[in-house]
Amino acid sequence: MAKPDEIHTISLSFTDFPEDVQLCILSFLTPSDISNFACTSKRFVSLCRDDRRLWFSMCNRKWGSKTQINKWGNGKISYKLLYNTLLEYENLIGFWRRSGAESDSPLIFFEWGTFHIAGSRVKPSRNGTYEVIKLPFLWMGITSKGEIVNYLDPVGKVELSGNVMNLDDLGVVESELVPVNVNFVGRTHVVVEENGTAFGYSCNSPQNRGFKKVSSSGNMREEEYEDLCVSPGSLPDRLMSDIYQYFANKTSPGGNGSARRQRRRERERQGRRKWEPEDYVKIVNCSPTPARPLQGLWKGFRDETTLEFFLVSYDDIGGIACRRLVELCKPFSAYAPVFWTSNTTFIESPLSSEEENIYEGRMHIQPLAEADDLCDILPSADKRVILCMLCMNSSYDLVIPDLAGSTVNPRQAEGRIWQYENGTFGFGFLRDNYVIDLRCIAQNGRILEAAYISGE
Incomplete structure (x- = not known):
């Protein structure tokens, strides 16, 4: 047995590890870290682009227990795209409340589905029990072509089965669904609005599947996000400023007037009533803690x-x-x-x-x-x-x-x-x-x- 003073330390570089070990180490990094690491060597570029081994491991480690990673996009999309998309969606998970309008069901619950994110309205039952009624109404996912799809089911007739996400595969009349945009304003406010037509095409036409990717929710520093989480049900001035700016851009004169008029004409031609936008505020402290048992x-x-x-x-x-x-x-x-x-x-x-x-x-x-x-x-x-x-x-x-x-x-x-x-x-x-x-x-x-x- 070697004496303590005879033990020698052997230094190993990252390249000395087997490739499987290298991929395992990389899977714990953030996408920006991986991007920076890929710039250090031509050899590492291909390693960082390994979709099946690296990016699948990243997706599976982070969300594998909550959703079926290999079913998103019918299993035909890159896991790097899936990772970036689910990272956007992750902030939606949990309870939200409607803002700015009276409603008998102001509570909204977003949860992971098998191959999608599902939004449901939650309301008290009126049958004399503690049961709550859960009404799924919003579906968010990815098609096999990598297109982000968000659609609303106002009448509650659509049931997803298997691993389909394309409207053509759902077996429903497209007029029953409302294509929507889901936009983050900060991290505790979401606007869901109907996705209108553009350039004269119908939003349901093959030429223009008008589904918009969820806008980036990473526009705030972590300390700013913590400030917003202090008081559920209230919006700080900074967030109100962001909301004002969002709607000001949507309604500014000359900004997108022709597109709005075109969308209005198209809706009138279709004879369908426009679905009014809804605003949701996140309930960030929706569970009790040892320090706050009543919360x-x-x-x-x-x-x-x-x-x-x-x-x-x-x-x-x-x-x-x-x-x-x-x-x-x-x-x-x-x-x-x-x-x-x-x-x-x-x-x-x-x-x-x-x-x-x-x-x-x-x-x-x-x-x-x-x-x-x-x-x-x-x-x-x-x-x-x-x-x-x-x-x-x-x-x-x-x-x-x-x-x-x-x-x-x-x-x-x-x-x-x-x-x-x-x-x-x-x-x-x-x-x-x-x-x-x-x-x-x-x-x-x-x-x-x-x-x-x-x-x-």
Whole structure:
């Protein structure tokens, strides 16, 4: 056995490794790093262009567990193109809310499909259960020719099967689908608008498949993106400036007037109503964390028949705000929270006898279909065991100063928030005698208790 002072270090260069090892190392780099590395040697150019071994490995490592990499584009496109495309799409995954318009289904959910990205409208059911209705309406993918395709299905009749992505292979009438552009404005705002005609061709004609690639979402530095993620449901001034610039460019005089008129004439000729653009804002903090256990999207019954979606967020001044999701689409919605409290200090269990009496003397609002049997609501392992409790002073004086000092101010009320052992929570005001229990809408990137509907 060699003595420590007899051990010699052998230095190896990158070229000394077998090619398979070199490709494995390169697969951990970013595309820009690979591009820079290819400039160092003619030998490395071919290595960096190895589509099947290098770029497939990069795609499969990053997204292989979420989608079937070899089915995108019918398996006929380059994996380098696929990598750059999926890198654009990745920011879409998760929950978004509609902005600027009232809607009974303001919640949008983007998820990975087998060979596409699927966007669905998520809305509460009205059948007296905790089920949520999931309505797929937007499909994004790549054709076998490498064309980016985004199309909207307003009536919910299209079902993708196999590995097709071309409209010709879907077996539907093209007029049932609306070609759309999906454009990022920053990283937390998306505009989905109909893709009109250009140069006199129909957007569905073979000469002009008017599908536009998702615009780059990498126009912001990482620290700027973190700034946007601080407060869900609000848009900083910088992002508003980007949105204004986007729409100003779309409507500037003389900028694209002739093309817009041509598109309008073509739509009138086809006799089809234009699909109005929709704006989505990303809900960046949609799940609870150990530091923020109440944060995220929740669902609960406002009464025995009405299931509601709630968004709970921790604000910049240390408070907790709970809002109905539908309220966020209305004017001055930020001024109408379900509750707001500046107190974030939980009291650990066991609770005092007084607090036990406050909780036990209340009724839990339950759906009518489940009210008769509590055991059907929560499994035996998930009974409402209280983990901790928060004293809530729901004062809105900081939000609506004009209400301060009024003789009757229902917006000032003492209440409690009870966090349960299973991760959910309930809240109630002392002036009432009931608890509104909230459940998670999604877990581990999957919507819970979802009923898939292909049409209404």
